[in-house]
Structures are given as C-alpha cells and as structure tokens.
Amino acid sequence: MIREFRLEDLHKVIYINRTCLPENYTPDFFVYHFRDFPEGFLVAEMNGTVVGYIMTRVDRGFDYYSSHRAFAEKGHVISIAVLPHARRKGIGEALLRRAIESVKRRGVKEVYLEVRVSNTPAINLYHKLGFKIAKRVPKYYADGEDAYVMSLQLD
Structure with a gap:
C-alpha cells in the first residue's frame, strides 16, 4: 500500500535511508520536505510496516541541466529507497508512479532525478518508466x- 508520509513514520524512513543509501539525511531535512510538499513524500507499507519511501519536490529556478539555462519548474525525485527484503515486488515502481502523479498535479512538465552510474537496477526501473539519461555529472x-541526471517528459 502506498500512502502519504506522516510524521510518526520519520524514524522508519530514516532507518530505511540509512540502511539502503550512502547519502544519509538529517531528520530536519525529511521534515522540511514533508512540510514543503506533503503529497510528494510517500511511503510504502507491507503487512502494516513501512518498507520504502520516496521524497519529491517541485524545483523552481534556472534549468542548469539544459543548454539554454531557462527558468523552469520541474519535479525532482530527491530520494527513493526500499528495504532489501521488499525489493523486486513492484514497490519502487509504485512509489515512483504515485510521486510522478503528485508533481504532475502541480503542473510541471518534466521530472528529473540523479542516480549513481553503478546503480543498474534503479537505472533499469527509471528507463522502464520512460526516463532518459540527460547528462552525466562527474564526481x-x-x-x-x-x-546520471535522468529526466521524464510529462504529458
């Protein structure tokens, strides 16, 4: 089941973040993004336990990834993670699809994310959902x- 994040989920989300990703965020970072865009911060539950999350936002500003550096409003997947025992069950895909719908309702025409070039399973999932590699960012x-910066054009 996918649902919106609640503050009582914070400790579990931090646990998932620290278990699954080398990029660890502070509790304040999660709370800030929840308050800024609550409908873009989702969790996945299995048997009543939170096993994954996705955190998105809408970025407004200059588009530094395009060649013409125009002002843009884009959806940004900040972080997504699913506990190892819950992977390969469609949870990451379900989280991503719901998050894309959330930013789409805000009127954005593009969603982007950053992913480690070595994270082949994630890259394959993003390709499956229509994301394309836009740029490689060294170090x-x-x-x-x-x-890789990967982007998805929305209808």
Missing part, C-alpha cells in the same frame, strides 16, 4: 562516484 556523490 557528483561525496565518495567521488558519477551520477
């Missing part, structure tokens, strides 16, 4: 790994 992550 994007703190450990020096490159990232």
Whole structure:
C-alpha cells in the first residue's frame, strides 16, 4: 500500500535511508520536505510496516541541466529507497508512479532525478518508466562516484 508520509513514520524512513543509501539525511531535512510538499513524500507499507519511501519536490529556478539555462519548474525525485527484503515486488515502481502523479498535479512538465552510474537496477526501473539519461555529472556523490541526471517528459 502506498500512502502519504506522516510524521510518526520519520524514524522508519530514516532507518530505511540509512540502511539502503550512502547519502544519509538529517531528520530536519525529511521534515522540511514533508512540510514543503506533503503529497510528494510517500511511503510504502507491507503487512502494516513501512518498507520504502520516496521524497519529491517541485524545483523552481534556472534549468542548469539544459543548454539554454531557462527558468523552469520541474519535479525532482530527491530520494527513493526500499528495504532489501521488499525489493523486486513492484514497490519502487509504485512509489515512483504515485510521486510522478503528485508533481504532475502541480503542473510541471518534466521530472528529473540523479542516480549513481553503478546503480543498474534503479537505472533499469527509471528507463522502464520512460526516463532518459540527460547528462552525466562527474564526481557528483561525496565518495567521488558519477551520477546520471535522468529526466521524464510529462504529458
């Protein structure tokens, strides 16, 4: 089941973030994004337990990933993670689809995300949903790994 994040989910989301990702965020970071765009912060439950989350926002400003650097409003997938035992069950895809609908309701025409170039399962999921690699960013992550910026054009 996919539902909107609630503050009582915070400890579980932090646990998932720290278990699944090398990029760890502070509790305040999660709360800020929840308050800024609550309908874009979703959790997935299995048997009543939170096993995954996705956090999105709408970015407003100059589009530094395009060649003409125009002002843009885009959906941004900040973080997505699913606990290892809950993977390969369609949870990540369901979270992503719901989050895309949330930003689409805000009127944006594009959603983007950053992903480690080594994260083949995630890249494959994003391709499946129509995302395309827009750019490679050298040394994007703190450990020096490159990232792909992937984007999805919305109807």
